[in-house]
Amino acid sequence: MSTATAAPPSSSTPTTLRNAVIRLAGNSQDGIQSIGGFLARLAGRTAQEVMTYMTIPSTISGGPSIFQVHLGSGAVLHEGDEADVLVAFYKHSYENHVAALRDGGICFYDTADMGPEDVKHERGIIHIGVPFTSATVEAVGGSTRDRGKNMFVLGMVTAVFNLDKEKLVGIVSRQFGKKDESVLRNALLAFDAGFAYQVGDIEKFAFVPGEATSGHRISADGNQMLTLGLIAAGVRYGAAYPITPWSSILETLRLELPKYGGIYVQAEDELAAVSMTIGAAFAGHLAITGSSGPGLSLKMEALGYASMAEIPLICVNVQRGGPSTGLPTSVEQSDLMQAIYGSHGDTPRIVVAPQDVEDCFYIALEACKLAKKYSCPVIILSDQALSSRIEAFEEPDLDKHWVEPELDLSTRPADFKPYPLDAITRHAPPGSKMAGGKFPVSTGLEHDEMGHPSGSPKMHTLMTAKRRNKLVQLAKELPLPEIHGDQTGDVLVIGWGSTYGPIKESVDRLRLEGHKAGALHLRHLHPMPDGLDGLFKKFKHVVCVEMNDSGLYGYGQLATLLRASLADPRIQSVCKTDGLAFRIREIVTGVEKIMAGAE
Structure with missing residues (x-):
């Protein structure tokens, strides 16, 4: 947890936080995704930033699952390398995820499934046993052993982190409001029981208020x-x-x-x-x-x-x-x-x-x-x-x-050609009036400018070039992506897709360690914008970070494309194939190894 100011555990004043990572670990049927979703939606209503991460089993029968929530009052760019708080619903949840807790972190565990003898007293981790199951049954009544304890946990987390209870209750009410009245009543009873539960002599926390924005956040x-x-x-x-x-x-x-x-x-x-x-x-x-x-x-x-x-x-x-x-x-x-x-x-x-x-x-x-x-x-x-x-x-x-679609059935002129060699194709949908009296043809066969099948070698060459040149034209029109961080220096870290936040945060860490580093993220992958080679030349090393295999020749898929198109041997790869998102330390360590090896 990143703290702005700190208070001693015995103080009634909560410790203020810039961010915190909460990992909920249980089984897929426990509703931990619901807890995480409620917390994430709350962030959207309180000017806080949030990024979540979850794993769910791929089998119909279900199985172990986690939902991790990274809440912050500033920019949140990744899911969190380590958890500050672990909520373990079962003994196997604890055993599988206690290693993800930072030193000195807090672990809440269900006393129905494990006891003090099962915990590992190491790394300064604070262990707190809470009767998730029995307290939920007591609050709601009936045969609710495996139902409702997620709402009890949500209430407990709300109290520990001094979250906006009123807004959270509103979110829960809207979620369950369309169901039977008893469903919402039981959910709120379990939530209130968790909120009121005394978790022991530990610090309570509160987030620094997020910066207000002019628009409506979602x-x-x-x-x-x-x-x-x-x-x-x-x-x-x-x-x-x-x-x-x-x-x-x-x-x-x-x-x-x-x-x-x-x-x-x-x-x-x-x-x-x-x-x-x-x-x-x-x-x-x-x-x-x-x-x-x-x-x-x-x-x-x-x-x-x-x-x-x-x-x-x-x-x-x-x-x-x-x-x-x-x-x-x-x-x-x-x-x-x-x-x-x-x-x-x-x-x-x-x-x-x-x-x-x-x-x-x-x-x-x-x-x-x-x-x-x-x-x-x-x-x-x-x-x-x-x-x-x-x-x-x-x-x-x-x-x-907003774009309101319109079907273009306007009259096409007598000289209309759907596949002109000197222009981009514009189709005439069925129902369009054709001034020339002939409706064009569309086919998977190679064709001439009217769409008629053609086996002409010359026509195939011309049409292949026509289809390719559209992308050549687009590459010239695409803007170059901006570089985050240093504009010249030791290393340029490149990525695409969901690696955006982790790469950006990693470059910030590299800069704090004294490296002159920049981050460049590609949204346009084919074609890529012209001029990337000019940006690459400003750095000693170029490293592509992507979640795929390094392959037979040692390069990820984006790195392979860049090396082929730019013939730049400085382009290297940091790859992973474990099915998990990149952690910041993985990227930083991988980039530093490449720089050290090259030097």
């Missing part, structure tokens, strides 16, 4: 913000098939799009889903499909068709650990090459990636604009960490960003 996860961004950008149609961790986007679009005159279909399989989406896009609508890595593999044949026919559509890939079924509930960034090169043949498409939860909204807006402008598929590479991570930020201005 807290949400990445999948929610991606969905909102897609709707705001004018998406009204599409189809998909369920898969973790993409499915919540499918479910929300299926429920919400009919409210705006659209429709979202749960198809029978991935190939059917992308094909339906291509059909909607060909009909003139902005359409979206999505999946995770295994599902994207199945979509590739049809995505190749979309590249050949130059159909504008959005495809979201919420990456998870692979290959095959892999690690369905763990994070990885191993689908970059798949997104760019996954289809047979040369299939140019645009690939972008959000850097945090808030950016999921804005990357969706940008992806939709790019798809329409360049008439090609755009793949959004999110990941499991972003999909479930909750962050607090200022609510987007929907009045500013």
Whole structure:
């Protein structure tokens, strides 16, 4: 915990904090995700910053699970290397996660599952036994042994950290208000029991008030913000098939799009889903499909068709650990090459990636604009960490960003060509009036400017160049990303996707240690903006930090692309494949090893 001022344990004045990391460890059926979600939403209503992290079992039967909440009054850029407080619901929760506690941290454990003889008296950790289960049963009554103790814990944490009880009760009430009245009553009874429980002679804490903002703050996860961004950008149609961790986007679009005159279909399989989406896009609508890595593999044949026919559509890939079924509930960034090169043949498409939860909204807006402008598929590479991570930020201005879609059925002139060699493709949806009397053809076969199939070697060469040159043009138009930290110096640390916060924090640590370090984050992965080589030349070392394998030649996927495009041997990699987000010390240690080895 980062303290601004400190008071002795016996003082009635709480110790004030800048930030704290709370890890809740139990089983997936214990509702610990609900506790973390309530705490995260509270941060969005109290001008505090928050970042969450959770692990959930990939089996239907459930199993061990954690939810970690990093609360702070200043910028929170990562989930937290170490926990300040551990709440262990079971003995196995304690044994598996006590090592994650910092020296001198606090551990609350359920006395129904373990006793003082089970704790490890080391590293100055303070152990406090609390009867989560029996106290909940006493408060609520009935057979509630495994129900409601999460709300008891939430009340206890609220008291220990002097959180805004009134606002938190309001959040809980809205969550359970639509259920049977007894559900809300029992939840609040358990919460009040936890809030009133005397945890012993330990410090109480209070966060430094966060800085007030002019706009309304919200807290949400990445999948929610991606969905909102897609709707705001004018998406009204599409189809998909369920898969973790993409499915919540499918479910929300299926429920919400009919409210705006659209429709979202749960198809029978991935190939059917992308094909339906291509059909909607060909009909003139902005359409979206999505999946995770295994599902994207199945979509590739049809995505190749979309590249050949130059159909504008959005495809979201919420990456998870692979290959095959892999690690369905763990994070990885191993689908970059798949997104760019996954289809047979040369299939140019645009690939972008959000850097945090808030950016999921804005990357969706940008992806939709790019798809329409360049008439090609755009793949959004999110990941499991972003999909479930909750962050607090200022609510987007929907009045500013909202796009009301319009179907363009205007008359096309007599000389209209859907695939002109000297211009970007603009399709005429079925129903458009054709002044020339001939409706153009769309096909997966190579074609001429009217879309008629062509086996001409010259035409194939020209059309291949036409499809490629759209991305060449885009690369020239993209702005160079800004460098955080030193603009020249010892090392430039590069990343993409959910590594944004950890890399930024790591560079700040490197600078405190005396290194001249900068951080550069790429949102546009294919094409990348022109001019990156000029930025790289300002640093002695260039290190790509990414969650994928270093591969046969020792470089991660982004590093491989950069080395191939820039022929810069200084580009090195720090990679990991454990299914967990990067810790700050992992990045700092990896970067320092590269610098020391090169020197």
